[in-house]
Amino acid sequence: MAIDNSFIDLESLRITTDTPVGFELTGVKKKALIQLMGSRLWGRFNPNHWDPVYAAETGLDAPIQTGEMSTAYIAEMCVNHIGAAFFRNARMECKYIASILANEVIVTGGVVSNKTPKGNGMRFTLDVWADNVDGERKTVGTVEVDIDV
Amino acid sequence: MSDSATNDRSPKTDDLRPMTEVQMAQERAFIKSLEEECQTYWDMVEVGDELSRVLDLTPELVILYADAVEDFNPWFEGWKMNTWRIEGTSPFGGAIVPPLLVSHFVLSVQFDHTKPFAIGSIHTYHNTELIEPIPVGTQVRITTKAIDKYEKRGRRYVRHEVLVTDENNGTLYIREVRDILSL
Numbered sequence A: 001m002a003i004d005n006s007f008i009d010l011e012s013l014r015i016t017t018d019t020p021v022g023f024e025l026t027g028v029k030k031k032a033l034i035q036l037m038g039s040r041l042w043g044r045f046n047p048n049h050w051d052p053v054y055a056a057e058t059g060l061d062a063p064i065q066t067g068e069m070s071t072a073y074i075a076e077m078c079v080n081h082i083g084a085a086f087f088r089n090a091r092m093e094c095k096y097i098a099s100i101l102a103n104e105v106i107v108t109g110g111v112v113s114n115k116t117p118k119g120n121g122m123r124f125t126l127d128v129w130a131d132n133v134d135g136e137r138k139t140v141g142t143v144e145v146d147i148d149v
Numbered sequence B: 001m002s003d004s005a006t007n008d009r010s011p012k013t014d015d016l017r018p019m020t021e022v023q024m025a026q027e028r029a030f031i032k033s034l035e036e037e038c039q040t041y042w043d044m045v046e047v048g049d050e051l052s053r054v055l056d057l058t059p060e061l062v063i064l065y066a067d068a069v070e071d072f073n074p075w076f077e078g079w080k081m082n083t084w085r086i087e088g089t090s091p092f093g094g095a096i097v098p099p100l101l102v103s104h105f106v107l108s109v110q111f112d113h114t115k116p117f118a119i120g121s122i123h124t125y126h127n128t129e130l131i132e133p134i135p136v137g138t139q140v141r142i143t144t145k146a147i148d149k150y151e152k153r154g155r156r157y158v159r160h161e162v163l164v165t166d167e168n169n170g171t172l173y174i175r176e177v178r179d180i181l182s183l
Helices: A052-057 A067-087 B021-034 B059-068 B101-105
Strands: A029-031 A090-096 A105-118 A121-132 A137-147 B050-056 B122-130 B139-152 B155-166 B172-182
Touching (some): A067 A090, A067 A105, A067 A121, A067 B122, A105 A137, B101 B139, B101 B172
Antiparallel strands (some): A029 A105, A090 A137, A121 A137, B050 B139, B139 B155
16 A cells, blocks of 8 residues: 655745745635534534534524634634744734535635735735635635735 | 434434434533523624623633644644643744634623623624734733624624733734624
8 A cells, every 4th residue: 555655845835025926825624523613612602503403493504613613724724824924913804705514625725915015024915715615605805914024 | 213313304413413312312401501581682782882801821722722623733732632731832932822713702702791692693704913922821801892883785783893912911912803793
């Protein structure tokens, strides 16, 4: 049996001042697992996030994730690409435009949409999103970060 | 007989995960326990309402948050199996809190936790400024203020502004604007 030794040099993911507008981020992929959606720290307080019967009674096709879970997925992608710069003088804006249903597989994405000189570095703007694997957009947003400012 | 083994196609408690009859009964009992008189968020909030709570960002809390979104970045680890609490490492020294963790807890402040939970509320939007990294172990104060109630395309929204500060030294970590869609 062949062992898969392929890997990405994680440091190569980092956005630098030389990163061009149009650069596409590599996202993260997650499954909306009912056990995680209903964990105490996340959706347990509201059965719409984990109980099929309650969700149906309130008109939902299935339990839905809390929006903050897709925010967390997008933030994970941003930390992978931006590193420490994402934690200081950064901004993240998200709109939850469609519900994420239990068992959907979600993929995040992003693209550098603008960069402007700031101090010794650049202020980057990124368009970010979370889609299901059929391409239905669930969450859209923008991120702004200082790189080497 | 399993709930899902019945013939009708209405949703069942065990549709999405395997459960015994005991587990299903426990779930139904828990859901019944959540039933309480409540009002809509729109009616619950007046513009100008301000609420504030203190949250201890313990290593265990951070792990619970990160595990449920399967984010295993070592920068967030102030707790490790067998060793338990550790200093951790990140570009800022010790372990830090995931960037949007505290934003997740704002809901527990802007919804007055001493009152019944407002039914039919959906978080739809946030605009979050991440000003400084938050070390794991920090005690933060989350303050929310209702700044607007508005209607858009027949839907009702309540807007809040949020400040997250260090309870001990006053450092401003996060500033946020967020919307809740109300029935």
